[in-house]
Structures are given as structure tokens and as C-alpha cells.
Amino acid sequence: MRALLQRVSEASVRVDGAVVGxxxxxxxxxxxxxxxxxxxxAKTLAxxxxxxxxxxxxxxxxxxxxxxxxxSALVVSQFTLAADTSRGNRPGFSGAGNPDEAxxxxxxxxxxxxxxxxxxETGKFGAEMSVGLTNDGPVTIWLDTGAN
Known part of the structure; x- marks a missing residue:
């Protein structure tokens, strides 16, 4: 699994204008x-x-x-963290897990x-989400479990 952590003073995610997390x-x-x-x-990453x-x-x-x-934590699914930008200008996402398993x-x-x-709290998997945050620091950390 791959995760991008941002230390925040607050964060929220909206789907269709409503806060879901x-x-x-x-x-x-x-x-x-x-x-x-x-x-x-998933447990190791947590x-x-x-x-x-x-x-x-x-x-x-x-x-x-x-x-x-x-x-507290707000967890949002983000398949674009698996982007492959090694060829051309359009990222590929074949490195992301299959949606049902993901x-x-x-x-x-x-x-x-x-x-x-x-x-x-969480966002809504597969939905078009709007994420708002106030990054504290800023502190942003990349984690990769290396299972893949």
C-alpha cells in the first residue's frame, strides 16, 4: 500500500457538496x-x-x-498515488489495485x-471527492509498504 500523510489542523472531504468525513x-x-x-x-501500514x-x-x-x-485521521482513497509517469504526458494507473480489492x-x-x-473518518471510495485541508507545518510524509 502507498500512503501520503499530511499533518493537518483540519481536513474534510465532500461528495456532492455534503461533508462525508x-x-x-x-x-x-x-x-x-x-x-x-x-x-x-493494511494493518502494517496502520x-x-x-x-x-x-x-x-x-x-x-x-x-x-x-x-x-x-x-484524529481522515482517510481518503487515492488511486492516483499509483501513477506511472515514465512514458508520455498522460499518467497510467495500472499499478493501482483492482477496485473491488482496493x-x-x-x-x-x-x-x-x-x-x-x-x-x-473516511471519504467515499470511487466517488468524485473534494478534499479541503489546512496543512500544519507543512508536514507531508510518503509511505510505501513495499509489498508490491
Whole structure:
């Protein structure tokens, strides 16, 4: 699985003008399932996200995890993270997981975050979404499980 994490002071996702998911201070996680990913991959990624020290401690250093900071997460499916731009000017997305399996893994990832104690909301898989965020820092981290 591939994920792009953004530390945010707030984030929300809308479908047809209605908010379907949001978070306060915490992480916006754009996530893409890749061929070869499994439910174990989703759990491994969630564990990594939960432990990354991306939040400031009292001294202003990035020493706290989302769990330690009490932050929440907004998880949004983003198959374009699998873009292949090596040929021509139009990205290819054959590196993304098949939609049925990808949706299940996306939901398993979000549930794994919840199971770890992180308040987590999601977007709507496969929908045309509008994502708004206020990046805090900015802090943006790329994660790749390397399962593919």
C-alpha cells in the first residue's frame, strides 16, 4: 500500500457538496492499494501511521505520534498515488489495485486505525471527492509498504 500523510489542523472531504468525513488536528491520509497488498499490509501500514512521531511535544519537537497527541485521521482513497509517469504526458494507473480489492483494503486500513484507538473518518471510495485541508507545518510524509 502507498500512503501520503499530511499533518493537518483540519481536513474534510465532500461528495456532492455534503461533508462525508472530517478530522480536527491530526492526519489526512491519502491511501492507495497496490497489487499484492493484503489485509496484513493494511494493518502494517496502520500500525506504522499510528507510531510515526509527526506531532510536536511541549518543546516544539516532532516527538509525538498521532496516538500520543490525541489527534484524529481522515482517510481518503487515492488511486492516483499509483501513477506511472515514465512514458508520455498522460499518467497510467495500472499499478493501482483492482477496485473491488482496493476498496476492501482501504476500509480495512481505516478500521485498523480505529482498532488502534485513532478516531478515524473516511471519504467515499470511487466517488468524485473534494478534499479541503489546512496543512500544519507543512508536514507531508510518503509511505510505501513495499509489498508490491
Amino acid at each position: 472530517q478530522c480536527g488536528p491530526g492526519l489526512l491520509v491519502l491511501v492507495c492499494a497496490m497489487p499484492g497488498d493484503t489485509s496484513d499490509t 500500525t506504522k501511521v499510528s507510531k510515526l512521531r509527526l506531532f510536536k511535544d511541549d518543546a516544539g519537537k516532532m516527538n509525538l505520534s498521532i496516538l500520543q497527541s490525541g489527534g 476498496e476492501a483494503l482501504y476500509l480495512q486500513f481505516a478500521q485498523a486505525l480505529r482498532d488502534l484507538g485513532i478516531k478515524t
